[in-house]
Amino acid sequence: MAVIFPRWTNLIPLGLAVAGPVVLGTVVFAVWYWNSPSFLEVGYSPAQPVPFSHKLHAGDLGLDCRYCHNTVERGAAAAVPPTATCMNCHTKVQTESPKLAKIRESWETGKAVEWVRVHMLPDYAFFNHSVHVAAGIGCSSCHGRVDQMAVVSQVEPLSMSWCLDCHRNPAPHVRPANVAVTDMAWEVGSGTAAKARGDGRDLVPPEHCSGCHR
Ligand code: HEC
Ligand code: HEC
Ligand code: HEC
Ligand code: HEC
Ligand code: HEC
Structure with a gap:
């Protein structure tokens, strides 16, 4: 009878058994390593080139956030001051x-x-500060008590489920028009009306994929 498979092919299953887990392991490690950037982690608090303290400037001296982050009401990004x-x-x-x-x-x-970035979403997620601020969502809902931080630290996960939790029920975070979005002492949970502050229309935070993935 003709030999269909030469003798060396007997080693193929063994080769696969050894190489398979190695390849799989490498892929899992690569995905884990490059897809879990530390800047998405709660508690991320990088050292800055200058020891600028929000606790001193925003807390003790009482500077309004918008004195320095002056694009936050108009633009997608909250500019770090020059x-x-x-x-x-x-x-x-x-x-x-x-x-x-x-x-x-x-x-x-x-x-x-x-300055070293603290909060950063992946490129495929769209975020806009001005829309949130105009709706009466304060800085502290997403960044915590920055006025008490000597070094800025990320306090929320910035994950998709975190965004959606609020989008499904924003009301507890919506401040009345007489409370500034930069008022750090306002208690989240005391929000009432799920209406936009200026024009009285209902707020419609997107829950569909293309709202945040454009
Ligand atoms: C409205 C005025 C004001 C502005 C604007 C301001 N600072 Fe200050 N800064 C102060 C005061 C007041 C102190 C405290 C002085 C003291 O304790 O004697 C201070 C202290 C500091 C200190 C500590 C200095 C030390 O030796 O203890 C640093 C660092 C600092 N500021 C950095 C900055 C940076 C960076 C910016 C810009 C992003 C900035 N400040 C903007 C008023 C200001
Ligand atoms: C005197 C200017 C100044 C004031 C006032 C100020 N900030 Fe900042 N802020 C900075 C500077 C400079 C940085 C970059 C260095 C750092 O992260 O500490 C920064 C960084 C931040 C970051 C982190 C940005 C990132 O990379 O993710 C947040 C969030 C923030 N500020 C929020 C606030 C809030 C909220 C207030 C008001 C309670 C406020 N800031 C008031 C100057 C200021
Ligand atoms: C609804 C949540 C939310 C609110 C409200 C909010 N931020 Fe942010 N902030 C974010 C997210 C998310 C990022 C990261 C954005 C990115 O990577 O594109 C961010 C980033 C920043 C940064 C870094 C620069 C940038 O724009 O990426 C600063 C500074 C900042 N925020 C300040 C503020 C200040 C000051 C306020 C209040 C006036 C505020 N934020 C309100 C969610 C929020
Ligand atoms: C604390 C509440 C809260 C959190 C957290 C929050 N949002 Fe929103 N978001 C809102 C509200 C309220 C609106 C509706 C504004 C309106 O209808 O005017 C909104 C609107 C939006 C819009 C529509 C803006 C436009 O231009 O159409 C986008 C996009 C968005 N959010 C993205 C995000 C992303 C991404 C995150 C997470 C990183 C996030 N949001 C976290 C409350 C929140
Ligand atoms: C309110 C804003 C928002 C909406 C709506 C939204 N996403 Fe996301 N999505 C995000 C953000 C922010 C991230 C980044 C989260 C992170 O890096 O942890 C993300 C991440 C993802 C990722 C990458 C997941 C990962 O683990 O890396 C996928 C896939 C995704 N979204 C799909 C969807 C689909 C499908 C929908 C519709 C059913 C949707 N998203 C709706 C904000 C949103």
Whole structure:
């Protein structure tokens, strides 16, 4: 009888048995490793190039968030302030402080300070600050008590289910028109009307996929 399979083919099952788990393991590791970026984790709190404290500036000094994050009501992103905003005060206050050396250097050279991002969604998820702020959703609903943080830390998972939990029932987060979105002391849960603040129309947070994946 003719030999259909040469002798070496007997080794194929063994080869597969050994290679299979190795390949599978590599794939699982790669997916786990590259798809679990640390910046999506609750508690992520990277060191910053300058020890800027929200507790001091927003808490103790009482600066409004919008003094520095001044695009939050108009744009998709909440801009981190340029050095010029810091220098409004720090040309007069703490002018010799070593903690502000990098700010003075940035002011002299014109090179922006390289702040480290804390919150970051993947590119395929669409988010817009101004829509939320206009609807009366305050900073603290998503970022926690930033005014008590010496170093900013992520307090919410920013996961799809977290977005959807609020989109299905935003009412507890919607502030009345007389409470600023930057008021940190307002208690989440005391919201009542699920109406937009300005024009009185009903709020319609998207639950369909293309609302957030455009
Ligand atoms: C004096 C200017 C200033 C004020 C006032 C201020 N911030 Fe900031 N904020 C910064 C700077 C600078 C950074 C970047 C460095 C850092 O993360 O600490 C930042 C970072 C942040 C971040 C993290 C951004 C990221 O990378 O994900 C959040 C959230 C934030 N601020 C929210 C607030 C809120 C809420 C308030 C009001 C309670 C506020 N800020 C008031 C200057 C300010
Ligand atoms: C409205 C005024 C004002 C603005 C704007 C401001 N600061 Fe300050 N900053 C202060 C005051 C006041 C202090 C505390 C001074 C003290 O404790 O003697 C301070 C303290 C600091 C300190 C601590 C200095 C030390 O040696 O203890 C750092 C760091 C700092 N600010 C960074 C920043 C950065 C970065 C920005 C811009 C994103 C900024 N500040 C914007 C008023 C301001
Ligand atoms: C509905 C939730 C929500 C509210 C309300 C909210 N943020 Fe954010 N914020 C986010 C998310 C999500 C990101 C990450 C966005 C991204 O990666 O595209 C973010 C990012 C930021 C950043 C980093 C820069 C950027 O835009 O990516 C700053 C600064 C910030 N927020 C400040 C604020 C301030 C100040 C307020 C209140 C006036 C506020 N946020 C209200 C969810 C929110
Ligand atoms: C605390 C409540 C809350 C959280 C958390 C929240 N949203 Fe929303 N979102 C709303 C409300 C309320 C509206 C409706 C605004 C309106 O109808 O004017 C909205 C509207 C939107 C819209 C529609 C904006 C437009 O331009 O059509 C998008 C997109 C969106 N949210 C994305 C997100 C994403 C992505 C997250 C999570 C990273 C998120 N939201 C987290 C309350 C929330
Ligand atoms: C309210 C906003 C919102 C809506 C609506 C939404 N998503 Fe998402 N989705 C997100 C955000 C934000 C992420 C990123 C979450 C993360 O990285 O942890 C995400 C992540 C994903 C991912 C990647 C999951 C992963 O584990 O990496 C898939 C797939 C996805 N969404 C599919 C859908 C489908 C299908 C729908 C409709 C049934 C939908 N999404 C509706 C906000 C939304």
